[in-house]
Amino acid sequence: MRKSKEKPYGPFLERLMSEKSKLLSQAQAFAQMGLTETAQPLWRSAASLEERIAPRLDALGRSREAALHRISAATCHRNAGQFSQAANLFQGALAGPLSEPTRADVEKFLEECLAELETSSRSRSVVAM
Amino acid sequence: MRSVRQSIERLDSWYPSLFVEPHVVAAVAVLSDYSESPANFELQSGNVPQLEEFAGEMRLDLSWPRSLETKAERLRATMQRSPLVELAATAVALVAARRVLDLGRLEVTSYGDRADFRSPQRRAVLEVSGTEVAGEFLRRHREKVAQATENPFGWDAYVVVCLFSAQGHRIRLSHHECSEGSNA
Numbered sequence: 001m002r003k004s005k006e007k008p009y010g011p012f013l014e015r016l017m018s019e020k021s022k023l024l025s026q027a028q029a030f031a032q033m034g035l036t037e038t039a040q041p042l043w044r045s046a047a048s049l050e051e052r053i054a055p056r057l058d059a060l061g062r063s064r065e066a067a068l069h070r071i072s073a074a075t076c077h078r079n080a081g082q083f084s085q086a087a088n089l090f091q092g093a094l095a096g097p098l099s100e101p102t103r104a105d106v107e108k109f110l111e112e113c114l115a116e117l118e119t120s121s122r123s124r125s126v127v128a129m
Numbered sequence: 130m131r132s133v134r135q136s137i138e139r140l141d142s143w144y145p146s147l148f149v150e151p152h153v154v155a156a157v158a159v160l161s162d163y164s165e166s167p168a169n170f171e172l173q174s175g176n177v178p179q180l181e182e183f184a185g186e187m188r189l190d191l192s193w194p195r196s197l198e199t200k201a202e203r204l205r206a207t208m209q210r211s212p213l214v215e216l217a218a219t220a221v222a223l224v225a226a227r228r229v230l231d232l233g234r235l236e237v238t239s240y241g242d243r244a245d246f247r248s249p250q251r252r253a254v255l256e257v258s259g260t261e262v263a264g265e266f267l268r269r270h271r272e273k274v275a276q277a278t279e280n281p282f283g284w285d286a287y288v289v290v291c292l293f294s295a296q297g298h299r300i301r302l303s304h305h306e307c308s309e310g311s312n313a
Contacts, residue, residue, distance in 0.1 A: 018146035026148035
């Protein structure tokens with residue numbers, strides 16, 4: 001049952017969601033097949049579309065969905081090795097109306113992401129020295 | 130008994146916003162290990178409103194063209210069995226989502242290590258898994274139900290688990306209300 005405050009997606013948002021689903025399913029399939037290098041640019045493109053989708057869902061009163069698309073964007077960035085963008089988006093998602101189990105998951109994802117970020121920063125400073 | 134016959138090649142035209150080619154080839158790779166086309170699945174359903182009138186009496190006959198078998202052979206040679214079976218199960222589940230559940234357009238989001246399918250039209254998520262071990266079939270279904278009823282969207286869930294087996298392929302398909310209720 002749809003809540004009354006929620007507005008329909010509309011054709012533009014549906015097109016964005018379709019494009020993003022195509023890229024994301026492609027990235028996911030390549031990753032499952034072990035083709036991680038091939039998947040990298042697809043993760044980045046999917047993340048960028050998810051970032052465009054989320055605020056449009058907020059504007060339609062679909063805040064829960066918006067937060068979940070931010071989580072999806074963050075996950076795509078993380079899979080592409082872009083940990084700063086991922087951490088920002090996980091933080092952004094936590095400001096949304098998530099269920100308690102989802103909030104706990106996202107806090108864990110954020111923690112893992114910050115640890116990855118720290119590791120990659122350390123290895124960069126070692127290379128720079 | 131209701132029998133649904135379907136060529137797996139149709140997936141691509143049903144889901145233009147999903148990349149399903151590897152899933153189709155994986156399904157052929159797994160199914161052609163057991164038999165020639167078509168492969169027969171016994172469909173076991175639970176609490177699925179669309180299937181109430183057929184309770185426990187459904188079959189899915191899935192066919193494929195010989196032309197896909199060469200690609201399938203290549204994929205089988207390059208992929209580990211477990212992810213191959215998961216891709217194959219996804220292909221079978223997408224056929225069921227269209228022909229049996231009528232879920233309409235499916236969207237994908239990424240969540241942690243997994244990709245979640247959802248039907249905006251039905252306000253439902255679709256959880257999928259597959260195995261070749263008969264003893265794991267029901268346990269895998271229970272695990273997926275637990276995961277599905279706590280889905281982050283707070284939507285209802287359909288769970289589809291496939292067993293690929295020389296003793297007979299099976300699909301367990303069920304519908305669940307989300308423990309949390311409607312969207313926040």
